[in-house]
Amino acid sequence: MSNKPRVFVTRLIPETGLQQVREHCQAEVWEGELPPPRAILLEKVKGVDGLLCLLTDPIDAQLMEAAGPQLKVISQMAVGFDNVDVEEATRRGIPVGNTPGVLTEATADFAFTLLASAARRVVEAAAYVQAGRWKTWGPMLFLGADLWEATLGIVGFGRIGQAVARRARGFNMRILYHDVTPNEEAAGRLGAQYLPFDDLLRQADFVTLHIPLTPETYHLIGARELRLMKPSAVLVNTSRGPVVDPAALYQALVKGEIAAAALDVTEPEPIPLDSPLLTLPNCLIVPHIASASINSRHKMAEMAAANLLAGLRGERLPNCVNPEVYTR
Numbered sequence: 001m002s003n004k005p006r007v008f009v010t011r012l013i014p015e016t017g018l019q020q021v022r023e024h025c026q027a028e029v030w031e032g033e034l035p036p037p038r039a040i041l042l043e044k045v046k047g048v049d050g051l052l053c054l055l056t057d058p059i060d061a062q063l064m065e066a067a068g069p070q071l072k073v074i075s076q077m078a079v080g081f082d083n084v085d086v087e088e089a090t091r092r093g094i095p096v097g098n099t100p101g102v103l104t105e106a107t108a109d110f111a112f113t114l115l116a117s118a119a120r121r122v123v124e125a126a127a128y129v130q131a132g133r134w135k136t137w138g139p140m141l142f143l144g145a146d147l148w149e150a151t152l153g154i155v156g157f158g159r160i161g162q163a164v165a166r167r168a169r170g171f172n173m174r175i176l177y178h179d180v181t182p183n184e185e186a187a188g189r190l191g192a193q194y195l196p197f198d199d200l201l202r203q204a205d206f207v208t209l210h211i212p213l214t215p216e217t218y219h220l221i222g223a224r225e226l227r228l229m230k231p232s233a234v235l236v237n238t239s240r241g242p243v244v245d246p247a248a249l250y251q252a253l254v255k256g257e258i259a260a261a262a263l264d265v266t267e268p269e270p271i272p273l274d275s276p277l278l279t280l281p282n283c284l285i286v287p288h289i290a291s292a293s294i295n296s297r298h299k300m301a302e303m304a305a306a307n308l309l310a311g312l313r314g315e316r317l318p319n320c321v322n323p324e325v326y327t328r
């Protein structure tokens, strides 16, 4: 019998991280393409010392109970952790790790990619060519919105929101931002102006969301907010799907209340095949891949492994979302 700690890893993750886990632990890795079904997850965590999980795994009281009192650490390979009941983990004295920072630039790159793709109708135009419909250069063919000197509204001015602002400077954009508390230092450095939420929605040509999913941000963008936006505006979401009300978004796109949306995340995920949003040419949807650069995913895996191993050794996690667990 190995005396290495027992851990469960809920999916195959990049080798840089997995190799660390395998070297130091008795690791069981779920190798399915889909997340482990709930009943299996509850079974697999029984008696483990550590859990390395993903945003697709609901980590709640029932699961922590199923794991047992020896569970020392929950390490999530993502920056967002709305799938984890952190309060419950804290109550049980379990530190929860996440992977901030290493995916900031990749996610900001991708938010800008979506923004530009939706503005200039890249996916629609590529489908037009593939369908054999390209007959000639057309003076009116696929006209889209300018990025250069447009007004960008950033909702959530943390690491990723600020990284998006840095990119916007290269396009000479007017940069507006909104957050629960204004960040004057970052705003000054990035030439961004704080606006109340509704004013940002009214003035922006592009609205990009960089906020966590919390009870306060659930359906933050709904029918009222979409009506405040310009009819020419583009909405970009790389945060969490439920921040946007999908039914309200569909109505706004159909009625022309906004021009387009580009979504990396949806409610629910994956988006159901019968979602009316999938029928709209002005709604670009991709499968939650904003952080999916090779570099960034490798670093996320390494960081998740580092959190896991620190927790198993009883050390403070390098990136802990509930540091209060150490002062209880």
Ligand code: DGY
Pocket: 055, 077, 078, 079, 080, 081, 103, 239, 291
């Ligand atoms: C996160 O890290 O929270 C992203 O949604 C996936 O990388």
